[in-house]
Amino acid sequence: MSWIRITNTENIPLREGRSVLVNGRDIAIFNLGDRFLAVENRCPHGGGPLAEGLVSGNTVVCPLHAWKVCLESGAVKKPQSDACLMTYPVETVGDIVCVDVPASARAA
Amino acid sequence: MERLIVVGNGMAGVACVEQILKHAPKFEITIFGDETHVNYNRILLSSVLAGEKEMDDITLNGLEWYQSNGILLRLGVRITAVDPVAKTVTGEDGSVTPYDKLLLATGSTAFIPPIPGVDKDGVFAFRNLDDTRNILERAREGAKVVVIGGGLLGLEAARGLQVQGCDVTVVHLMDTLMERQLDSAGGEYLKKQIEHLGVRVELSKSTTALLGNGHVEGVAFKDGASLPAEMVVVAAGIRPNVDLGRKAGLAINRGIVVNDYMETSDSSVFAVGECVEHNGIVYGLVAPLFEQGKVLAATITGNRGPVYLGSKQAAKLKIMGVDVFSAGDPNAADGAEIVKYEDPTLGIYKKLLVRDNKLAGVILVGDVNDSHRYMEWLRADTDISAMRRSLLFPEPTSDDGQDVAQIPDGETVCGCMGVTKGAIVQAIQSRGLNTLAQLKECTKASTGCGSCTTLCQHLLKAVAPNFEEEGKKVLCHCVPFSQESLREIVRSQRLKSVQDILSIYGNGVGCEICKPALSYMVDVVWCGDHEEDRSARFINDRVHANIQKDGTFSVVPRIRGGITSPAELRKIADVADKYNVPMVKITGSQRIDLLGVKKSDLPKIWADLGMPSGQAYTKGVRMVKTCVGTEFCRFGTQDAIGAGVELERRLENLFTPHKVKMGAVGCPRNCAEATVKDIGLVGQEGSWQVVVGGAAGKSVRKADLLITVETTEQALEAAGLFFQYYREHGNYLERTYDFVERIGIEKIRKETVYALDPAKKGLLDRLRKSKAISYDAWQEGVRPVNPTQFVQIEAIERPLERFSHEQFQGALV
Ligand code: SRM
Ligand SMILES: Cc1cc2nc3c(=O)[nH]c(=O)nc-3n(C[C@H](O)[C@H](O)[C@H](O)COP(=O)(O)OP(=O)(O)OC[C@H]3O[C@@H](n4cnc5c(N)ncnc54)[C@H](O)[C@@H]3O)c2cc1C
Ligand code: SF4
Ligand code: FES
Numbered sequence: 001m002s003w004i005r006i007t008n009t010e011n012i013p014l015r016e017g018r019s020v021l022v023n024g025r026d027i028a029i030f031n032l033g034d035r036f037l038a039v040e041n042r043c044p045h046g047g048g049p050l051a052e053g054l055v056s057g058n059t060v061v062c063p064l065h066a067w068k069v070c071l072e073s074g075a076v077k078k079p080q081s082d083a084c085l086m087t088y089p090v091e092t093v094g095d096i097v098c099v100d101v102p103a104s105a106r107a108a
Numbered sequence: 109m110e111r112l113i114v115v116g117n118g119m120a121g122v123a124c125v126e127q128i129l130k131h132a133p134k135f136e137i138t139i140f141g142d143e144t145h146v147n148y149n150r151i152l153l154s155s156v157l158a159g160e161k162e163m164d165d166i167t168l169n170g171l172e173w174y175q176s177n178g179i180l181l182r183l184g185v186r187i188t189a190v191d192p193v194a195k196t197v198t199g200e201d202g203s204v205t206p207y208d209k210l211l212l213a214t215g216s217t218a219f220i221p222p223i224p225g226v227d228k229d230g231v232f233a234f235r236n237l238d239d240t241r242n243i244l245e246r247a248r249e250g251a252k253v254v255v256i257g258g259g260l261l262g263l264e265a266a267r268g269l270q271v272q273g274c275d276v277t278v279v280h281l282m283d284t285l286m287e288r289q290l291d292s293a294g295g296e297y298l299k300k301q302i303e304h305l306g307v308r309v310e311l312s313k314s315t316t317a318l319l320g321n322g323h324v325e326g327v328a329f330k331d332g333a334s335l336p337a338e339m340v341v342v343a344a345g346i347r348p349n350v351d352l353g354r355k356a357g358l359a360i361n362r363g364i365v366v367n368d369y370m371e372t373s374d375s376s377v378f379a380v381g382e383c384v385e386h387n388g389i390v391y392g393l394v395a396p397l398f399e400q401g402k403v404l405a406a407t408i409t410g411n412r413g414p415v416y417l418g419s420k421q422a423a424k425l426k427i428m429g430v431d432v433f434s435a436g437d438p439n440a441a442d443g444a445e446i447v448k449y450e451d452p453t454l455g456i457y458k459k460l461l462v463r464d465n466k467l468a469g470v471i472l473v474g475d476v477n478d479s480h481r482y483m484e485w486l487r488a489d490t491d492i493s494a495m496r497r498s499l500l501f502p503e504p505t506s507d508d509g510q511d512v513a514q515i516p517d518g519e520t521v522c523g524c525m526g527v528t529k530g531a532i533v534q535a536i537q538s539r540g541l542n543t544l545a546q547l548k549e550c551t552k553a554s555t556g557c558g559s560c561t562t563l564c565q566h567l568l569k570a571v572a573p574n575f576e577e578e579g580k581k582v583l584c585h586c587v588p589f590s591q592e593s594l595r596e597i598v599r600s601q602r603l604k605s606v607q608d609i610l611s612i613y614g615n616g617v618g619c620e621i622c623k624p625a626l627s628y629m630v631d632v633v634w635c636g637d638h639e640e641d642r643s644a645r646f647i648n649d650r651v652h653a654n655i656q657k658d659g660t661f662s663v664v665p666r667i668r669g670g671i672t673s674p675a676e677l678r679k680i681a682d683v684a685d686k687y688n689v690p691m692v693k694i695t696g697s698q699r700i701d702l703l704g705v706k707k708s709d710l711p712k713i714w715a716d717l718g719m720p721s722g723q724a725y726t727k728g729v730r731m732v733k734t735c736v737g738t739e740f741c742r743f744g745t746q747d748a749i750g751a752g753v754e755l756e757r758r759l760e761n762l763f764t765p766h767k768v769k770m771g772a773v774g775c776p777r778n779c780a781e782a783t784v785k786d787i788g789l790v791g792q793e794g795s796w797q798v799v800v801g802g803a804a805g806k807s808v809r810k811a812d813l814l815i816t817v818e819t820t821e822q823a824l825e826a827a828g829l830f831f832q833y834y835r836e837h838g839n840y841l842e843r844t845y846d847f848v849e850r851i852g853i854e855k856i857r858k859e860t861v862y863a864l865d866p867a868k869k870g871l872l873d874r875l876r877k878s879k880a881i882s883y884d885a886w887q888e889g890v891r892p893v894n895p896t897q898f899v900q901i902e903a904i905e906r907p908l909e910r911f912s913h914e915q916f917q918g919a920l921v
Contacts, residue, residue, distance in 0.1 A: 007901045015643035016650075016894070018901055023905060048657075049659040053620075054623060055643060056623075064655070066620055
């Protein structure tokens, strides 16, 4: 477990996302109201910044060409695709959002 | 000719007269009504109260109808006595009128329980137009209102008042809402939905007194509690008006007793409607009353034969977003089998009572899609053994038309108006009907409570050769309503935020299609006075710049009419240098684009530029392209630059269903392409042509002429009228080139430039109001809606902290 303090919860408004670079990994963190979720900030379609996407339930819609990605599993929901993004566990401690970022080789 | 006198100008009486007229012009008819309005749809009073309909919209038979059928109408006259021997009726005005046949259709009166204080000012019944008018007059924002009675009427009144902005509590004597139609579980689901809308509900509350000195101030209950109230609406039931029947010497129980031919105990006196009791039952819904009317019409015209054998009753709550249907005997205790389904999250509750393989009763809350199917099983006493596996969820049909094809011709589609499928199909075919509006006018189907609308539409779709679906296309599956109905919902239900619309009328979640559309809708309906929710906006509208393929943004400052200055150009150049802007480009719309800007630099660039946003990223006012016009051009007939810059100034910062691009040219040579713009001003010798709906993008379309006017001010006003009309009636993402074709330029002219002054003034006032609230989006660089809108969370570059989850919890606290 490699938990990283990212930011204050209020910096990620309700149903919006924000991106952060952690040791070179671009991570998109979303505030769903009852919890925060995090995925790679790179749309499997063309690398779009998912953090800027519109949140729809537990999915995010890429701002570039509207691919839909599940924030819990990282799977692409629309269009049909096997592509899957890496997800990261998120916890809030007090009002700090923390993400568990593995230090594995996949990071780089 | 025989003289027929009808007492009561209400729904049942007049519907019966319509049936009588169908038989033959046999009578000289006089109708007395103590209300002052022509026959109207009482059912829709709830919609009037909720602001969904105007009072004028609910008229059923206008004065012309009475006149053209030779009916003498005596409005505002109450009949106080009947002399069954002399065969006369006496009016409150002293008039004595003789009859050969008398029809009593006196309906019922709201029951006001004998509670001390019910005579106080501010206490109302909810039965007729006058009540509704009086209630509406008092219904001001924030007024505390108590509705006594949690039945159909009480709940509809409560919701209506709450929509008017009142602070409403429903108090109900029983421990279940609508206990006559629902069981306690169904009542509980209903209660949750009603409370979710913001109406408070208190059950098992016995009202003991209405408090206050002259004017009502509160309501006291048996349990010692009390509630403040400046208005009280009593919806505690109805009592049949049998007084005249008694005076006429008729047999009376709860209502005027009639037999299967609708005859009373006096061969010259007849009765129909809520004042009637048939086989021990007094009906309080229109469908049975219309059935009675048909039978009575036959009897009274000497065609005695058809009989009335009672009706299966169905009740539907008419509150948008709260679906409740109940029919048959929903609380049958006598060993009926119960088939049930419930989903607490979705708020769906379905319960069927089955006896001897036949449906005995049904309760639906939260999903009433199948109500028609159940109603038919009830009506026809269908043996449902074969359907047992799909009682609660019909097997989906692959063929859309099949549902409709399965309905037998004799089956009633519109219960309120008693119109069968056969009659509808016949009308569609013989009169060539194509729209729901035509069908309504011709058959009256779907003009009652409206619950058969979908079915009527399916019938039209299946039968009509050129069926035109009216606004049926739904916005998206999250909020399955057409944009037109959604605008109506937003307005009438006073919804001001996207999330409210989604939670009350949708799936609570929303998606990339509906959220931006609803964001636009609340903005335009409330002229900018809505609750802005940036999370429901596309990224461009959060950061006021256009996102590019690499995640950077573009900056297009407003350069009105394409007119700039050396100083402005210098500023743009300096900014481009300072922020290493990778590309500076003259756009296709006479302005300058700085491309490839980092999100976090946006506020700084805007501040340095000191120019307003050109809104090149949003569904809103883009620009007005201009040509040099009379300023420099030897052919110029009008000042295109002056007009174009002023047009841009007047409309900039406003949002629209899709982008609006404009142009102003000094002569028909059209150098700035005004005739292929959403709105164009084309200069002529001594006049301007205002053209709309042009495009030269995905589609190429020459704009239509809206009007030709003499002065620039008139041209600007015409452009403003069209602009606001498009804002209010355009569907989200519908460019003017589609909008103008959908609505038709003739209709657009009639409703904008040729509209009556009040309508024009309305459009311009709303435009002005929106404009007054609007502001340059780039000001948000300094004051963002979300403080961290443009802040990039700092990158983290350090060895990762490693610890177990438990340690992690401990370490951070
Ligand atoms: C920058 C510009 C091209 C240029 O370099 O000149 C441009 C760029 C884009 N246009 Fe355009 N259009 C530009 C002038 C035009 C014009 C010419 C004009 O305005 O006179 C047209 C045809 C006229 C029209 O719209 O009627 C035009 C017709 C479109 C269309 C087709 C719209 C349609 O329904 O027909 C789209 C797609 C859309 O809006 O759905 C579009 C969409 C776009 C978008 C916003 C695509 C997008 O959503 O990202 C492009 C943004 C690029 C970027 O990354 O910033 N752009 N686009 C022009 C900016 C004008 C400005 O100053 O605001
Ligand atoms: C707010 C509201 C919502 C409703 N919603 C529904 C619904 O969704 N579905 C449904 O099926 N039903 C609904 N109803 C009930 C429906 O409106 C009635 O069943 C129907 O109107 C009864 O028709 P009627 O002609 O018997 O009585 P009314 O429509 O009441 O007509 C009787 C008329 O006679 C007049 N009158 C009475 N006595 C005299 C006299 N002595 N001299 C002269 N005139 C007299 C009365 O003023 C009245 O105008 C609703 C009712 C209300 C009030
Ligand atoms: S034409 Fe417009 S939308 Fe297409 S690539 Fe060029 S700028 Fe982009
Ligand atoms: S890059 Fe995300 S949808 Fe194309």
